[in-house]
Amino acid sequence: xxxxxxxxxxxxxxxxxxxxxxxxxxxxxxxxxxxxxxxxxxxxxxxxxxxxxxxxxxxxxxxxxxxxxxxxxxxxxxxxxxxxxxxxxxxxxxxxxxxxxxxxxxxxxxxxxxxxxxxxxxxxxxxxxxxxxxxxxxxxxxxxxxxxxxxxxxxxxxxxxxxxxxxxxxxxxxxxxxxxxxxxxxxxxxxxxxxxxxxxxxxxxxxxxxxxxxxxxxxxxxxxxxxxxxxxxxxxxxxxxxxxxxxxxxxxxxxxxxxxxxxxxxxxxxxxxxxxxxxxxxxxxxxxxxxxxxxxxxxxxxxxxxxxxxxxxxxxxxxxxxxxxxxxxxxxxxxxxxxxxxx
Amino acid sequence: xxxxxxxxxxxxxxxxxxxxxxxxxxxxxxxxxxxxxxxxxxxxxxxxxxxxxxxxxxxxxxxxxxxxxxxxxxxxxxxxxxxxxxxxxxxxxxxxxxxxxxxxxxxxxxxxxxxxxxxxxxxxxxxxxxxxxxxxxxxxxxxxxxxxxxxxxxxxxxxxxxxxxxxxxxxxxxxxxxxxxxxxxxxxxxxxxxxxxxxxxxxxxxxxxxxxxxxxxxxxxxxxxxxxxxxxxxxxxxxxxxxxxxxxxxxxxxxxxxxxxxxxxxxxxxxxxxxxxxxxxxxxxxxxxxxxxxxxxxxxxxxxxxx
Numbered sequence: 001x002x003x004x005x006x007x008x009x010x011x012x013x014x015x016x017x018x019x020x021x022x023x024x025x026x027x028x029x030x031x032x033x034x035x036x037x038x039x040x041x042x043x044x045x046x047x048x049x050x051x052x053x054x055x056x057x058x059x060x061x062x063x064x065x066x067x068x069x070x071x072x073x074x075x076x077x078x079x080x081x082x083x084x085x086x087x088x089x090x091x092x093x094x095x096x097x098x099x100x101x102x103x104x105x106x107x108x109x110x111x112x113x114x115x116x117x118x119x120x121x122x123x124x125x126x127x128x129x130x131x132x133x134x135x136x137x138x139x140x141x142x143x144x145x146x147x148x149x150x151x152x153x154x155x156x157x158x159x160x161x162x163x164x165x166x167x168x169x170x171x172x173x174x175x176x177x178x179x180x181x182x183x184x185x186x187x188x189x190x191x192x193x194x195x196x197x198x199x200x201x202x203x204x205x206x207x208x209x210x211x212x213x214x215x216x217x218x219x220x221x222x223x224x225x226x227x228x229x230x231x232x233x234x235x236x237x238x239x240x241x242x243x244x245x246x247x248x249x250x251x252x253x254x255x256x257x258x259x260x261x262x263x264x265x266x267x268x269x270x271x272x273x274x275x276x277x278x279x280x281x282x283x284x285x286x287x288x289x290x291x292x293x294x295x296x297x298x299x300x301x302x303x304x305x306x307x308x309x310x311x312x313x314x315x316x317x318x319x320x321x322x323x324x325x326x327x328x329x330x331x332x333x334x335x336x337x338x339x340x341x342x343x
Numbered sequence: 344x345x346x347x348x349x350x351x352x353x354x355x356x357x358x359x360x361x362x363x364x365x366x367x368x369x370x371x372x373x374x375x376x377x378x379x380x381x382x383x384x385x386x387x388x389x390x391x392x393x394x395x396x397x398x399x400x401x402x403x404x405x406x407x408x409x410x411x412x413x414x415x416x417x418x419x420x421x422x423x424x425x426x427x428x429x430x431x432x433x434x435x436x437x438x439x440x441x442x443x444x445x446x447x448x449x450x451x452x453x454x455x456x457x458x459x460x461x462x463x464x465x466x467x468x469x470x471x472x473x474x475x476x477x478x479x480x481x482x483x484x485x486x487x488x489x490x491x492x493x494x495x496x497x498x499x500x501x502x503x504x505x506x507x508x509x510x511x512x513x514x515x516x517x518x519x520x521x522x523x524x525x526x527x528x529x530x531x532x533x534x535x536x537x538x539x540x541x542x543x544x545x546x547x548x549x550x551x552x553x554x555x556x557x558x559x560x561x562x563x564x565x566x567x568x569x570x571x572x573x574x575x576x577x578x579x580x581x582x583x584x585x586x587x588x589x590x591x592x593x594x595x596x597x598x599x600x601x602x603x604x605x606x607x608x609x610x611x612x613x614x615x616x617x618x619x620x621x622x623x624x625x626x627x628x629x630x631x632x633x634x635x636x637x638x639x640x641x642x643x644x645x646x647x648x649x650x
Contacts, residue, residue: 033431033434061458175555184446188447197453206351210351312422
């Protein structure tokens, strides 16, 4: 580390990231299949439906979609940072501990059972994805805890095994049950950023921002934890407690994101590492910067996904991987010498 | 700090309860008495129904997959069947959107309704649901007078085929939708209804999956007398026929293979549940009971001649 992280520097950096995100969101809201004019948007909706299509497209299609993309990006990137810290594993990402298969199982169950209730304005599919994701994470934590030993290793093992087991259950379900219905749920799971209504977005935004803020409050302890459990203990940090808190928060925001948009891959891996390569490994700035830049990243990717082969659209996961992969490799080759190590 | 969290939680609960009424201004405001002049269809079979009802010149948008009738190909595209483009649909200013009811279309339908559009979601996965879809589109588009005769016409044509085919002995049919890995038509599909109408019997026992994947053993012991394979992609039917014959030769003990009754059928009329259904059923009937249905024409090319 060449320079000390003072509160002033931190605030400047976060403000810069925030400004970047704001610019990205604004520019992306102007890009789309249809050309729309801002002055028409500000003219208001008009009295009858369809009178001002520019307004309808801007307010009911683009804005919700961009907000959704930003939320999902922020949640996945922040969750990636936290999991990489507590698992001390550069390959850790939000889906590593069974959240993905748990969510998938939830969605399948919802599709099969024809569940029709909703949760905080989310569709039954989203609600089930969320509940199963949380349930799976709890199961992983519980089994990992039972296994004892080094918490990190048993957590990873439990996560991998439960992931594999649930994937098998999903395969079993798909071969037993009506495929038409499941096909659409599989498509949904592959990552689908669409338009949600504002109350859903608002509720999810509060959950995700609160989760990231809470992670930020323990970011100093994540720094210590990254050295290893025993070092953390000698520095007076209860590593087990911090691991549990960070794990719960990361899983929670990931589950909310999965409920919103299925499994958007690659963000939780590539964004934290890229930010780390540029800004350095201090979690106090890594976490907020990753969340903000992750949001901007997914907004850009989604904008590409919805416009590049317009009027058709690509799944956003395709773009996050295609854009994220090369960008990450460039950063890796350019900065890794400077920083020295991934962590 | 704790107080802050408590406040946050309370705020979340409050906000979740308060739906933003502002965002729902338009809902149900649409005047359904007017006859729609600008129609968007998001599914190939629904597009065929809309055109068959004589509403073709009012269509202002279709999905990328809508390719029949020929006029539909030249209509503005509104994204794919699986991922419709909400933005393009709103910009087309439709006063009627017809779509299906599965997950992706449901989400799009909700957004469109929030923007004040008139959306009709239909489920069309069996022949009865096809009649129903025709009637519903007719009533939504203000032309029930055309919809009912169309449904009745399809019904009577299917009945004619059924009546003609029913006295004959049921032919055992294996219908492959894909060969590697092998996936066949199960009994809970409208394709199974087509087989029944055309005087056949699906050799596959009831399965959970609609289009189950089956093993070689099941195929060998199925005793299929006719094998139908729906064409895939844009490759020439004759070429696909050749490939299929080669493929099925490995099951030499099947009656269908011995009697050279392996057919590749053009997929659009038999795998798309629309107004061309009687053509599809007739094509299948010609393959199953050439003695009853066939004019002196090459039965192989049944599907193609319909085009």
